[in-house]
Every structure is written in structure tokens, then in C-alpha cells.
Amino acid sequence: MRLEFDRVARDYVTPDGQPYRALDEISFVVPAGAFVAIVGPSGCGKSTLLNVAAGLVPPTSGRVRIGDGDLAGLNRAATYMFQQDALLPWKTVRDNVGLGLILAGRSRADVTPHVDGWLARVGLTAFADHYPSQLSGGMRKRAAMAQNWIIDRGIVLMDEPFSALDVHTRQRMEGELLTLWESSKKTVVFVTHDLEEAIALADQVVVLSAGPASRVIARHPVPLERPRDLMELRTMPAFVEIYRAIWAVLRDEVIRSHETAERRRG
Amino acid sequence: MADRRAGVLASQVALGLAIVAIWQGLVAAGVLDPFFVSRPSAIALRIAQWISTGSLWGHLVTTVEESLLGLLVGAILGIALGFALARAPFVAAVCDPYIKMLNAIPRVVLAPLFLLWLGLGIWSKVALAVTLVFFVMFFNTYQGVRDADRVLIDNVRMLGASERQLVRHVLVPSALTWIFSSLQTSLGFAMVGAVVGEYLGATRGLGYVISQAEGTFDTTGVFAGMTVLAIVVVVASAGVTRLEQWLLRWKV
Numbered sequence: 001m002r003l004e005f006d007r008v009a010r011d012y013v014t015p016d017g018q019p020y021r022a023l024d025e026i027s028f029v030v031p032a033g034a035f036v037a038i039v040g041p042s043g044c045g046k047s048t049l050l051n052v053a054a055g056l057v058p059p060t061s062g063r064v065r066i067g068d069g070d071l072a073g074l075n076r077a078a079t080y081m082f083q084q085d086a087l088l089p090w091k092t093v094r095d096n097v098g099l100g101l102i103l104a105g106r107s108r109a110d111v112t113p114h115v116d117g118w119l120a121r122v123g124l125t126a127f128a129d130h131y132p133s134q135l136s137g138g139m140r141k142r143a144a145m146a147q148n149w150i151i152d153r154g155i156v157l158m159d160e161p162f163s164a165l166d167v168h169t170r171q172r173m174e175g176e177l178l179t180l181w182e183s184s185k186k187t188v189v190f191v192t193h194d195l196e197e198a199i200a201l202a203d204q205v206v207v208l209s210a211g212p213a214s215r216v217i218a219r220h221p222v223p224l225e226r227p228r229d230l231m232e233l234r235t236m237p238a239f240v241e242i243y244r245a246i247w248a249v250l251r252d253e254v255i256r257s258h259e260t261a262e263r264r265r266g
Numbered sequence: 267m268a269d270r271r272a273g274v275l276a277s278q279v280a281l282g283l284a285i286v287a288i289w290q291g292l293v294a295a296g297v298l299d300p301f302f303v304s305r306p307s308a309i310a311l312r313i314a315q316w317i318s319t320g321s322l323w324g325h326l327v328t329t330v331e332e333s334l335l336g337l338l339v340g341a342i343l344g345i346a347l348g349f350a351l352a353r354a355p356f357v358a359a360v361c362d363p364y365i366k367m368l369n370a371i372p373r374v375v376l377a378p379l380f381l382l383w384l385g386l387g388i389w390s391k392v393a394l395a396v397t398l399v400f401f402v403m404f405f406n407t408y409q410g411v412r413d414a415d416r417v418l419i420d421n422v423r424m425l426g427a428s429e430r431q432l433v434r435h436v437l438v439p440s441a442l443t444w445i446f447s448s449l450q451t452s453l454g455f456a457m458v459g460a461v462v463g464e465y466l467g468a469t470r471g472l473g474y475v476i477s478q479a480e481g482t483f484d485t486t487g488v489f490a491g492m493t494v495l496a497i498v499v500v501v502a503s504a505g506v507t508r509l510e511q512w513l514l515r516w517k518v
Contacts, residue, residue, distance in 0.1 A: 056424075079424060079425070080420070088435065089517070100425040103431050131515075133517060
């Protein structure tokens with residue numbers, strides 16, 4: 001399913017009453033079935049953009065188009081994987097994974113085979129009756145992925161989902177995500193501050209400028225073959241070349257965002 | 267772990283025995299006057315008498331019954347109002363000073379009013395317990411609903427939850443966490459309410475027993491009443507701890 005940002009802007013009011021423009025005139029298209037990564041320095045409004053796409057936050061001006069229609073209210077064509085743990089701590093892994101189906105009105109007995117299939121797919125069969133607090137960080141992310149993918153929506157929004165994991169677990173999760181995505185026709189919008197992760201996963205990397213008033217300053221295709229071997233990919237010449245090209249743009253924004261942060265502090 | 271628990275338990279028993287032994291010893295040595303502080307042996311004897319004549323049970327059952335009813339009614343009212351106000355911020359803001367005012371009233375001054383309104387039976391005690399339990403439950407429910415994790419709410423909404431499902435799957439469990447954690451306090455308050463109510467005017471109950479004993483300067487009876495009360499609280503509180511562990515088993 002196609003997703004389009006059409007001149008999306010979003011303003012906030014800061015705690016001391018000043019208006020603050022987080023996003024300014026953001027326009028780009030995520031083609032149906034594509035994997036697009038959004039990178040940018042911290043505080044550039046990446047998460048805000050995703051919240052707008054999810055319908056959790058309305059744009060101040062502009063619009064989001066989903067397929068052929070304008071988005072109004074919550075985006076029912078999308079799932080959203082949050083940066084923080086969003087599993088319900090009082091539900092077991094099985095109940096968490098099946099939650100979306102239960103919310104859609106299906107009975108527990110009816111969804112159990114489906115849920116068990118997903119638990120097997122993300123390697124959590126043995127932990128089905130555990131509570132989230134009893135799982136490792138990587139297992140919680142897997143449960144969250146299953147929770148999102150089981151409801152089978154056309155668009156998958158992900159906000160730095162793996163940023164809290166250690167390097168190795170993170171790489172494994174990235175691999176599992178790609179495997180899931182490649183066997184689906186889903187459109188993925190993946191926000192990260194890690195350029196390597198963005199290139200390794202995406203078909204296209206969108207670079208946002210440092211805030212306030214973030215804009216799209218570059219859109220770079222990633223013509224690396226699929227399926228990708230994430231263990232080897234990062235040292236391949238083609239990868240390094242793309243990295244250099246995008247980093248040349250991103251670097252200035254990172255420096256600018258540091259300077260802004262310093263000024264605010266000073 | 268088991269060793270440590272056994273060690274703690276043994277030390278707890280030893281500490282209790284030591285205090286009782288010192289108490290008994292000081293009275294026997296004539297340092298303390300038994301008229302004022304009684305003595306452990308006499309207190310134990312009195313409790314044994316109450317048990318053997320069966321006079322204890324009626325009072326005990328009355329107090330427990332009043333406490334549980336107070337806990338139940340206070341919890342229902344507190345949870346219902348806490349939920350309602352947490353979902354209606356405007357009403358909550360309007361009611362806020364009044365709730366604080368009501369909570370600031372010392373409950374003891376209400377006891378004579380309840381006696382007047384509800385008579386000497388159990389309901390005046392239940393009412394007093396309710397006024398104590400209600401606020402604990404109310405504040406915890408209110409906090410629990412208001413403090414529900416934003417990310418959990420957004421996630422469940424994205425997964426397709428309606429307003430009602432959001433309440434059921436996120437807000438209620440979130441509030442229950444707070445409510446269960448305050449059960450211990452609530453139970454204690456319920457018993458305080460019941461006993462104070464009995465103390466000020468009743469025909470049965472542990473508070474009544476203590477107050478009768480005080481009326482005749484019978485310190486042994488007072489201490490015996492307090493001991494029974496203490497035992498009931500310890501047993502009930504162990505039960506609540508068990509219940510809490512089970513209800514909040516998803517926490518580490």
C-alpha cells in the first residue's frame with residue numbers, strides 16, 4: 001500500500017509557551033511494497049513524522065495519503081512498532097501477540113492456532129506463557145514484531161525499534177525483519193538515527209534536516225541486491241560508497257543539531 | 267535464599283520472645299507495676315480463657331465482618347469514583363478541593379455522627395471503615411488510570427482497540443496495579459475504622475472488649491484485646507501479601 005506525505009507540517013507549543021515548528025513542508029512518496037528508511041540527527045522530528053503517518057498526531061497543515069485516500073484519524077492501514085516496549089506487561093507473550101486479533105472481535109480459541117504459528121515464526125514458542133518482564137530485550141522485540149505483523153496491515157511503521165538492543169542482537173533482529181518483509185508485500189517506513197542500519201535494510205533512505213522546521217534534504221536509493229547478507233553487507237564496496245554519499249549530506253545536519261543543542265544549553 | 271528466610275523467621279521469633287521475657291522479668295522483679303502494664307503470663311491466660319469459654323469468637327467475627335464489609339464497600343465506591351474522575355478531567359478539577367477537604371476530616375469526629383445515624387450495630391462501624399478505605403482506593407485508582415503508559419495506550423489503539431477495549435485492556439489493569447499495591451494499607455485502615463467505631467460505641471467486637479476493659483482499669487484485658495487484634499492483622503496481612511503476589515505475578 002502506497003503512503004505519501006504531501007507538504008506535511010507540524011507545530012508544537014513548547015512548555016514556555018513558544019510555538020515550535022517540528023516539521024516543515026515534508027513531501028515524499030513511499031511506493032507500495034517498498035522499504036524506506038528515514039534518518040536524521042536526533043531531535044529532527046523523525047518520530048513526529050511517524051506519529052503523523054500513524055494518525056496519532058494530526059498534521060498542522062498538509063496531508064497524508066494512504067493508497068488513494070486522505071488519512072483522517074488513526075491510520076487503520078498501518079501498524080506501529082514503538083521504540084519503547086509497548087507489550088502489555090500484564091499479558092503473557094501469547095496474549096500480547098494475539099491482542100490485535102482479539103481486539104478485532106475474534107475469540108481466543110479461534111486465534112490460538114494463528115498465534116502459535118507466529119510464536120514459532122519468531123522463535124518464542126517456549127516462552128508463550130511468560131510475561132514480558134521475564135523476557136530478554138531481543139525476545140520482547142520479537143514478540144512486538146509478531147504482535148504487529150499478525151494483524152496483517154499494508155503499512156508497517158517502525159520507530160527505532162532496535163535502538164535499545166546490543167549490536168549482535170540488533171543485527172539478528174534486522175535480519176529477521178528483512179526475512180519477514182521479503183515474504184510479504186508490506187510497505188515499511190523505518191525511522192532510525194543509525195545510517196548503517198538504514199542502508200542495510202532499506203530500498204531508499206530519506207534524510208531529514210536538523211530541527212527546528214525539518215525538511216527532506218536528500219532521498220537516496222539503495223540499489224543493493226536482495227536478499228542481503230547483513231553479516232557481510234557493511235564491508236562491501238557498494239555499501240561503503242552509498243554510506244559515504246549519504247553521510248556527506250547527513251554529517252552537516254548532525255553538526256548543526258549539535259550546535260543548536262549546545263546553544264540551547266548555553 | 268531459603269536459608270536467609272529461615273534465619274529471618276528465627277530471629278523474628280527470638281526478638282518477640284526476648285521482649286516478652288524482659289517484660290515478664292521486669293514485672294516479676296518489681297520494676298514495673300502490673301496494674302499499669304499487666305504481665306505476659308496473665309495476658310496469655312486471659313486469651314486462653316476467652317478461647318475456652320468461647321466468648322472471643324463473637325467479638326472477633328464481628329470485627330472481621332465489619333472490616334471486610336468496610337473494605338468491600340470502600341473499594342467499590344473508591345474505584346468507581348476514581349475511574350470516573352480520571353476519565354473526566356474537568357469534573358476532577360472541580361471536585362479536587364472538596365475531595366481534599368473531606369479527606370482532611372479526622373475520622374474519629376465522624377464516629378459519633380455515624381452512631382447517631384446508623385445505630386450501635388455493625389453499620390456505623392462499616393461506615394467509618396468506608397471513609398478510611400474509600401480515599402486510599404480513590405487516589406490509587408485515579409493515579410493508576412492517569413498514569414497509564416502513553417506508549418501502551420498508543421500501541422493498543424494502533425492495534426485496533428475501541429475506547430471500551432482501551433479501558434478494558436490498558437486502563438483497568440494499569441489501575442489495578444495501583445489498587446492491589448494499596449490493599450495492605452486499605453485492609454489496615456478498614457480494621458482501624460472498625461475497631462475505633464466499636465471502641466466509641468458498640469455492643470460487641472474487639473474494640474468493645476478493649477473499651478470495656480479500660481472502663482474497669484483491667485489492663486490485662488486491654489493488652490489481651492490488643493494482642494488478639496495484632497494477631498488478626500498479621501494473619502490477614504500475610505494473606506493479602508500472598509494475594510498481591512498472585513495478582514501481580516507478571517511483575518518481576
